[in-house]
Amino acid sequence: MSEEFGYSPSFKRPSEIMRMRRKRSRSEAFSKAGGVADGTDQSASLSSSSSSSSVVCVRPFLPGPLFFNTHCRSGGGGVKRRNPFANIENRHSPRKKCFGHDDGGEAGGQSRAERRTTTSEGEVATKSDDLAFLQLMEKIDLGRQETRNSIQKCLSPSKNDSVFEETEEDVKTPLQKSPQVISPLSIASPVCTEYPADWSLxxxxxxxxxxxxxxxxxxxxxxxxxxxxxxxxxxxxxxxxxxxxxxxxxxxxxxxxxxxxxWQHPSLSWVPLFPRINAERSFAGKNTPWAHDAELQRCLMSEWSTSLSSLYSLLKARLCPYFYVCAHQYTVLFRAAGLGGSSSINALISPTTRGLREAMRTEGIEFSVPLMEQERMGSKSREQVILCDEEQQQKDSLEHKEDRCCSDGCDEYEDRASSLSWLEEMGVQDKIKKPDSISIQLREEGRAMSVDHKPESVVCVEGPHTFTLVNFLINCKTVVAATGSQAGLPPTLLAPVPFRGATxxxxxxxxxxxxxxxxxxxxxxxxxxxxxxxxxxxxxxxxxxxxxxxxxxxxxxxxxxxxxxxxxxxxxxxxxxxxxxxxxxxxxxxxxxxxxxxxxxxxxxxxxxxxxxxxxxxx
Structure with missing residues (x-):
């Protein structure tokens, strides 16, 4: 090792320095007690010579060349190469940094060769090391216990204390002040014991x-x-x-x-009767004897009418909570009073067509189209906001824009009629054909038909009109398919409770x-x-x-x-x-x-x- 390039023979390891200090302290103690003074002088001179020689050829921890002199060159025999990774921050290990900068340079183990010099000195050194180690472990255990107690106290607050209050007695360590410890308590995830009601099948x-x-x-x-x-x-x-x-x-x-x-009606074991909308594949290749037998279709429809009447009677008597009527074009949900947030019997039909809605109006069934009405109300509110903005702007604009403000509250026909007032100013109003009420009505019907077979066409019937709806379904011919694989087969009735004719x-x-x-x-x-x-x-x-x-x-x-x-x-x-x-x-x-x-x-x-x-x- 002494022959390697850049090696300094006067370098002492931290363990050797610690051993020399312990040896010197023991020598001083022996001299006071009347021990041999020669050993003390010898150790002191040895330590002083070693320290003086070590200072001469020590390279700083900053990156740079080695500081050496002639004495160091003769002892080491060369220049030590520069450490490219050396700086002030990493000159001590993390373990040494925990115990301080001064102690870190002196900490370490002892050399095995010097540890075996004398038996008495080894025993004294071992006892001092054990004592220092035990004291260090006691300090570490005490610190861990204090940290554990502080964390437990922070995570388990008393009933009378608020989680957000911090006092000097409660907050003793920086760990308790950290937001990571307090945030789980202050922002607790809500416990949801129920999911929302879902009326879909x-x-x-x-x-x-x-x-x-x-x-x-x-x-x-x-x-x-x-x-x-x-x-x-x-x-x-x-x-x-x-x-x-x-x-x-x-x-x-x-x-x-x-x-x-x-519970279901009708129930045919060889034909799946749910779902019924767009279910032609499930009926393909099945035996359908009622398709071309009018008497069989009449019997099936008679039994179905009895079952539907029985279900509505149970619903009205509050013995049945709800039931479904699954036809080949739409599905009807009947709910008893008290369910779905409604205080009366109600029925929802989806999807619908303009023809079905017109037939219901003809039978005197009052209904509403909730989604279309909500969209209409939303569009009106937006128009009102726009009109208010326009009115505010028109007050400061030219006079020829006042005609538009007067026509804001009119209906669609009047709006279109007023929009053609410029033709009268030009004198060509008789030569151009104006849109009449029939064309406007057709345009409105086109808008109504655009939502057919869509979720926006859902219809809501409430109160006594649900009884009229039941009679409408019994007597309506369109409730049964006239052609196709489901021809002549009445709709499927589904309920959670038994009813007449159910399986x-x-x-x-x-x-x-x-x-x-x-x-x-x-x-x-x-x-x-x-x-x-x-x-x-x-x-x-x-x-x-x-x-x-x-x-x-x-x-x-x-x-x-x-x-x-x-x-x-x-x-x-x-x-x-x-x-x-x-x-x-x-x-x-x-x-x-x-x-x-x-x-x-x-x-x-x-x-x-x-x-x-x-x-x-x-x-």
């Missing part, structure tokens, strides 16, 4: 969870029978909040079978175990698929059971029947529902959800996620 549900969903498949005969009995009797069992083993819970499996049941059906549930990629690993995910016409009460009942069985963690993808998504809009005379809804035959939690006004507008839920018993959703 679902065709498919896909649930996924990290907890196994195998408890929902292969019910026992007794469990299935008990679930059917509870559904018919409108009985609901109380489930515990903490289910240790959902698969062994008979009450949970019975409640799940109960939530899958719905009890059950949604199909199927469970699968799949592997999903999470980061760089694969995680076992349990999934459950439910197919069929999923009613709003069925969706809420299933999610309520999954909340308990899956320990508050699952996600669901909802596939909506597109024409029914707009059924989430508000009616024109919506008010807080105050009617008695105790005899609806639904779970009280489902009734409570359906009583609220839907906040989804003309959209529907597409995804529901529950994380730690808190709901989030997407439209």
């Amino acid at each position: 679902k065709t498919r549900l896909l649930f996924t969870s990290s907890v196994s969903l195998s408890w929902s498949e292969q019910p026992k005969a007794q469990e299935e029978a008990l679930g059917l009995s509870q559904h018919c009797r409108a009985q609901f069992s109380t489930l515990p909040h903490n289910l240790q083993d959902p698969k062994s819970s008979t009450a949970l499996r019975c409640a799940f079978q109960q939530s899958l049941i719905y 009890m059906n059950s949604l199909k549930a199927r469970c699968l175990n799949v592997k999903s990629q999470v980061a760089s690993a694969y995680q076992n995910i349990s999934s459950m698929e439910i197919t069929g016409p999923v009613l709003p009460s069925s969706l809420h009942g299933i999610t309520t059971l999954l909340r308990l069985a899956q320990k508050g963690n699952f996600s669901a993808i909802l596939y909506t029947h597109a024409p029914t998504a707009v059924l989430n809009i508000h009616g024109t005379t919506c008010a807080s529902g105050s009617a008695d809804v105790s005899a609806f035959g639904l779970h009280p939690a489902s009734i409570k959800q359906l009583q609220q006004s839907s906040s989804l507008g003309k959209t529907a839920l597409t995804q529901i996620t529950m994380n730690n018993y808190s709901y989030t959703w997407k439209k």
Whole structure:
């Protein structure tokens, strides 16, 4: 090592310097106690000579050439190369910086060769090192304990103290003053225990969870029978909040079978009768004996009329919460008083056409078109704002613009008539044909027809006019397709409770175990698929059971029947529902959800996620 280029033989390691200081302190102690003074003088002279020699050939820590003299050159035998990475900041290691700049240069271990000089000196050095180490560890443990106590005190405030108040007693360390510690307390995420009511019909549900969903498949005969009995009797069992083993819970499996049941008319096992809009493919190649048999069509329509009348009677008596009429061109939702934020019976029809709306007016059915009226009111308000701005500008403009201000409040025909006043000034008003009322009416009808078969054409019927609507549906010939694969087949009636002529059906549930990629690993995910016409009460009942069985963690993808998504809009005379809804035959939690006004507008839920018993959703 002494032969290498740039090596300084007078350089001392920090450990050697520490050893020399300990040795000198021991020598001084021995001399005071009457020890041998020669060793003290020898160690002092050695330390002084070593320190004087080390200062001569020490290169500064700044980048630059080595400061050396002739004595250093003779001892080392060369010039040490410049360290390109050396500067003032990195001359000490991070561990040395923690204990201070002065102590860092002197800290370090001892040389093995010098440590084995004498047995007595080694023992004394080891004891002093152990004592210093123990004192250092005690200080570190004390500092950690104080930091832990301060963090715990900050994260666990008392009930009487405010989270945003800081006093000298509470804030003792800079860690407590940091916004990272206080922000989770001051901005706490809200816990959503319920998702908004969705009145649209679902065709498919896909649930996924990290907890196994195998408890929902292969019910026992007794469990299935008990679930059917509870559904018919409108009985609901109380489930515990903490289910240790959902698969062994008979009450949970019975409640799940109960939530899958719905009632339908007509019910043909070989033909799927939902959905009915744009469902020609599902009827293709099927046996349809009623297509060319007028007597069979009359029998089917007679039974359907009886079932529809029975459903409306149950709805009016508050024994049925809602039901759907799924025709080949539109879907009608009837809701009882007290649901959807309305205090009266109401019905929503979507989509509609101008011909259907004119036929309803002819029958004396009063209805509203909420989305078109909202758009019209919005356009009027915008026009009023524009007109107010124009009036303000016209007051300061020329006099020939005052005619436009007078014609702002007129109707469309008067606006167009006044816009042609310049023809009279030119004297050619008789030579040019003006638009008459018939052309203006045709133009307005064209605007009304432009929304046909679109969500904006949804119609709302409320109060006693819903009874007139039921008679209109029974007697209207367009409610049944005259041609095509659905010719002669009456609309499908869907309800959550039994009614006359109805068939009890059950949604199909199927469970699968799949592997999903999470980061760089694969995680076992349990999934459950439910197919069929999923009613709003069925969706809420299933999610309520999954909340308990899956320990508050699952996600669901909802596939909506597109024409029914707009059924989430508000009616024109919506008010807080105050009617008695105790005899609806639904779970009280489902009734409570359906009583609220839907906040989804003309959209529907597409995804529901529950994380730690808190709901989030997407439209």
